[in-house]
Amino acid sequence: MIKTEQLSQQKLATNAANLEHGFAYLKQVFLARIKLHEQQQVSGEDGDQAAIADEVELPPLAFYQDGSSFSLFIEAHQPSFEEYVILLLALVPHVQSCFFDQIFEAHCEHGAPAEFGGSRQNEHRLFQPTGETALYLLAGGDLDRRFQVQQLLASQHWLAQQNIVRLEAPDTGQSYLSGRLTMDADKVEQFTVGHSPEPDFSSAFPAQKITTHLAWEELVLPDAVMNRIEDIKDWISYNVTMMADWQMARKLKPGHRALFYGPSGTGKTLTATLLGEATNRSVYRVDLSTVVSKYIGETEKNLAKLFDTADGQGWILFFDEADALFGKRTAVNDAHDRYANQEVSFLLQKIEEFDGLIILASNFKTNMDDAFLRRFNSVVHFPFPTEQEREAIWRNNLPEALPWQQGDDLPKSLARYELAGGAIVNAVQYACIKSLARKHKELQQESLLDGIALELEKLGKVFRK
Incomplete structure (x- = not known):
C-alpha cells in the first residue's frame, strides 16, 4: 500500500x-x-x-x-x-x-x-x-x-x-x-473523472435517485435509533481504511447491509436520504415492481443489471417495501414456488457481493426471511412517534412564513392525534393549501384538523376533536 x-x-x-x-x-x-x-x-x-x-x-x-x-x-x-x-x-x-x-x-x-x-x-x-x-x-x-x-x-x-x-x-x-x-x-x-453519469430510470436500472432539503436536526427519532444510524455513518466514513490499511478485506465481507423496519411514515426513507446527504453519496430507491417479473429467470437478470450498474459507484441502494421480494421463502409446492425461492437465493448472493451500503425497508420485521436477517449488519427499528416526538415533528414542519392560530401552543395541541411523521407532513400541506385558498393571514387550526381527519381516515380511524 x-x-x-x-x-x-x-x-x-x-x-x-x-x-x-x-x-x-x-x-x-x-x-x-x-x-x-x-x-x-x-x-x-x-x-x-x-x-x-x-x-x-x-x-x-x-x-x-x-x-x-x-x-x-x-x-x-x-x-x-x-x-x-x-x-x-x-x-x-x-x-x-x-x-x-x-x-x-x-x-x-x-x-x-x-x-x-x-x-x-x-x-x-x-x-x-x-x-x-x-x-x-x-x-x-x-x-x-x-x-x-x-x-x-x-x-x-x-x-x-x-x-x-x-x-x-x-x-x-x-x-x-x-x-x-x-x-x-x-x-x-x-x-x-471519478464518477459515472447518473443513470436514468429504466428497465436496465430500475431505481430513481432520491434527495432531501432537510437537515439532520429536523429528523425526529429516539436516541437509540439515532445511535444505530450513527453506526452506519461510521461504516461509510471508515470502511475503506479498515478494509485496506487494517487489511481486513481478507476476513470481512464487502459492503454493509441494514434493515429499517417500522410503520409507514416513521422516517425510514428520510433517514436513507439524509445518510446520503451527510456522506456525499447518491441514494437510489429501487422500484421492486419493475424488478420482479412473472417470467422465469427475468427477475434474476433485472437484479444482475441493477447491481452491475451500481457496483463500485459508492451509491446507497434503498429497497422500499422490501418484503415484496425479500420476504419469507415458501414451501415448494410447485414450479412457481421453486423459482420464487431461487430469486431470493440469488438476491442473497448479490447483496453479499455488493461493496456499498444497502438499506432494506419493511413495515414488519417478521415479514423478512430469516436467512436475510442473519446477514444484516444493522437492524434498526423505527417506532411510532411518541406524543413528545409528534410535537417536535409538528413544530419542524409548520410554516414559518405566517403566524399560527393559537401561536406557539399549536404543535402541542396537535400532537395528541396519533399520526406518524409522513401523515403529519401531509396534514400540514393540506392546511397550507386551504389557508392560501381562503386567503387567511394565519395558519388556521381548523384547516389542520381537517387535514388530520383525512389522514386518520386513510388509516381507518375515527377522528374526534
Whole structure:
C-alpha cells in the first residue's frame, strides 16, 4: 500500500495518481515481455516463452489508498496480477491513446511484434490491445498459462459479468482472440473523472435517485435509533481504511447491509436520504415492481443489471417495501414456488457481493426471511412517534412564513392525534393549501384538523376533536 501522504492534494481528489502508477506498472510488464521476446529471437531457440510472472521479477501490485473510485474498486475486487493487467490494457487507450505505439517505437526496431496481436482499425491507426495482446503479454507461448489467461476473458468471468472488460467479437474469419479488449463507457468515466453519469430510470436500472432539503436536526427519532444510524455513518466514513490499511478485506465481507423496519411514515426513507446527504453519496430507491417479473429467470437478470450498474459507484441502494421480494421463502409446492425461492437465493448472493451500503425497508420485521436477517449488519427499528416526538415533528414542519392560530401552543395541541411523521407532513400541506385558498393571514387550526381527519381516515380511524 502506498501512503496518501506522498500525494499532492490535487491528485487526491481524482484517479490520476493511481492511473499514473498503474500505467507505469503496465509499461514495466510490456518491457519485460519485449525483452524476453528479443532474447528468444537472438538465441534462435524454438522453445516457448514462459508466463511473464514466472520469468521476470516485478514489483508487487500497489495502489494509492486515497478514496478515489479506482482505489475503491481495487479494494473491493482484489484482482489478481493477470486481472489487474487486463483491466489496465482495456483502460489505457481511453487515457493515453499512443501508449502502446510509443513503447513499440522506442523498444522494438521493427515495430510491434506480430505475437502481440492488436488492432489498428481506428481513425488514427493506433495500436489497440486485443485478446491476443493479453495472452502473449501474460503467458508468452506457454499453452497451459495461455488457456488460463483466456479464461479471464470469457463471458463467465466477473470482469465480463459485471460489464467492466469484454472481449469484442472478432471480424468474420478472424481468430477468436483477435477481438479488441473493450471497457464499458460508464467504467471509463468512473476510473478517470471519478464518477459515472447518473443513470436514468429504466428497465436496465430500475431505481430513481432520491434527495432531501432537510437537515439532520429536523429528523425526529429516539436516541437509540439515532445511535444505530450513527453506526452506519461510521461504516461509510471508515470502511475503506479498515478494509485496506487494517487489511481486513481478507476476513470481512464487502459492503454493509441494514434493515429499517417500522410503520409507514416513521422516517425510514428520510433517514436513507439524509445518510446520503451527510456522506456525499447518491441514494437510489429501487422500484421492486419493475424488478420482479412473472417470467422465469427475468427477475434474476433485472437484479444482475441493477447491481452491475451500481457496483463500485459508492451509491446507497434503498429497497422500499422490501418484503415484496425479500420476504419469507415458501414451501415448494410447485414450479412457481421453486423459482420464487431461487430469486431470493440469488438476491442473497448479490447483496453479499455488493461493496456499498444497502438499506432494506419493511413495515414488519417478521415479514423478512430469516436467512436475510442473519446477514444484516444493522437492524434498526423505527417506532411510532411518541406524543413528545409528534410535537417536535409538528413544530419542524409548520410554516414559518405566517403566524399560527393559537401561536406557539399549536404543535402541542396537535400532537395528541396519533399520526406518524409522513401523515403529519401531509396534514400540514393540506392546511397550507386551504389557508392560501381562503386567503387567511394565519395558519388556521381548523384547516389542520381537517387535514388530520383525512389522514386518520386513510388509516381507518375515527377522528374526534
